[in-house]
Amino acid sequence: MKVPSFASFGILAPVLCLLLLAGLLSACTQDQASLPVQSGSATEAAQEENRLPFAGVMEQAARLHSEAARLIREEKLARGIPLSEGDKLGIGLLGDEFTAIMTTSAALPEKRTSQLPDFAALCVRYFYEAGLKAGDAVGANFSGSYPGLNLAVLCAAEVMDLDLRYTTSVGSSAYGADIPQYTFPEMVRTVYDAGLISRMPELITLGGGGDMGRNMIGYVIGDPDDIALIEEMIARLKANGLAPAEIESYAQDIALHEELYGEIKLFVNAGGNSLGLGAGENSYMLKTGNGLLAPREIELSPYSGLSERYLAAGIPVVHLLAVRLLCEENGIPFDPDELPVIGTTGVYYRRDTP
Numbered sequence: 001m002k003v004p005s006f007a008s009f010g011i012l013a014p015v016l017c018l019l020l021l022a023g024l025l026s027a028c029t030q031d032q033a034s035l036p037v038q039s040g041s042a043t044e045a046a047q048e049e050n051r052l053p054f055a056g057v058m059e060q061a062a063r064l065h066s067e068a069a070r071l072i073r074e075e076k077l078a079r080g081i082p083l084s085e086g087d088k089l090g091i092g093l094l095g096d097e098f099t100a101i102m103t104t105s106a107a108l109p110e111k112r113t114s115q116l117p118d119f120a121a122l123c124v125r126y127f128y129e130a131g132l133k134a135g136d137a138v139g140a141n142f143s144g145s146y147p148g149l150n151l152a153v154l155c156a157a158e159v160m161d162l163d164l165r166y167t168t169s170v171g172s173s174a175y176g177a178d179i180p181q182y183t184f185p186e187m188v189r190t191v192y193d194a195g196l197i198s199r200m201p202e203l204i205t206l207g208g209g210g211d212m213g214r215n216m217i218g219y220v221i222g223d224p225d226d227i228a229l230i231e232e233m234i235a236r237l238k239a240n241g242l243a244p245a246e247i248e249s250y251a252q253d254i255a256l257h258e259e260l261y262g263e264i265k266l267f268v269n270a271g272g273n274s275l276g277l278g279a280g281e282n283s284y285m286l287k288t289g290n291g292l293l294a295p296r297e298i299e300l301s302p303y304s305g306l307s308e309r310y311l312a313a314g315i316p317v318v319h320l321l322a323v324r325l326l327c328e329e330n331g332i333p334f335d336p337d338e339l340p341v342i343g344t345t346g347v348y349y350r351r352d353t354p
Helices: 006-033 040-050 055-078 108-113 118-129 147-159 184-193 217-221 224-239 250-261 306-312 323-330
Strands: 137-142 163-169 203-205 266-270 291-293 317-320
Touching (some): 055 118, 055 147, 163 184, 217 224, 291 323, 306 317
Parallel strands (some): 163 203
C-alpha cells in the first residue's frame, strides 16, 4: 500500500502538522508531571537537615579565630616581622623554618593548614560531643608549635563560655610561633588586650628539652647571635609579665601543671611537647590517635605525659596533633589554595553526610 505524503493532502497538511505537534507536547507534559521535582530549595533543606545543631556556635568560634589571626598578623607586621614566605593564604600565624627558638623540624603543609579557622569549629564540635556546657572546667596544654590550633581551643572555649585553664610553652617546631621577637604568649596577649579572649595562661614555660629550652637551635648550635636573641626574648617576656617558670624535673613539671588545672571535665593537648605526649621514647599518645579520645585503662610510668594521665584517670582528652588526619576525618580541606568560607566545609555537617 502506498503511504500518502503530506503534500497529497493539500490544504489539510498544515492542520495535520499542528495536531501532531499538539499531541507530542501533551505527551511530554504528562511524562514530566510524573517525575519528582528537584528544586534548589529541596536540596538546601536536605543540607540544612544534615548540619549539626550547634553549627552556629561553630561558626562563631571560626569567626573569632579569624579576627584573632588578623590582629596577630597586624601586630607581627607592626613589629617589622614579615609574613612567612610559605604562608600562601596570608593568615599570619606561620613562622620560619629555622630560627633561634626552633626545637624540631616540621612539615610546612601541616603547619599551614593548622591556621584555618575551621579548627576552632572542630574544637566546638569535640566539646559538644564530650557533653561540655557553659561553666565546665577544661585544662589545656599548648606549645608554640601550632599557634592556629591553640587559638582554635581558646576561641571555642570562649564562645561556649567554658572555664578554660591553660598553660603554654614558648619553644616551637619549624613554621610555628618560632619568631623570637613575637612568641605565642605574646600573641595571646595581643588577642587578650583586644578583648577577644577573657583569660591569659596560668603558666608559661620555655618548652623544648626539660621544658627549659635546652634543645632550642640557638642553644644547640651555640651561635652567639642566636643565644643573644633567646636571652633578649626571655628578658622581654619577664618585663611584660610573661616570665617563663623555672622547671627542675619532669615530675615537678607534671605535678605543677596538674595542680594548676585542678578538677576538670576534659583535657586538651595541642602540639607535640613532651609534657603532653610523654617523655619516654615510645609515647603512648603517638600510637593512640587524634581528636576526642575516651578514657581507658593505661599502665602509667614516671615518663607518662599529661594526656595519658588524664585518660587513665577517667577524663576524656582532645588530642590535636596529626593535622592531615584531623582534616580527613572531619571534612576540613588540607592545604587549600584558597581560604574556605566559614560554615561551608564538612566539619559543620554530620560525619555520615556524603
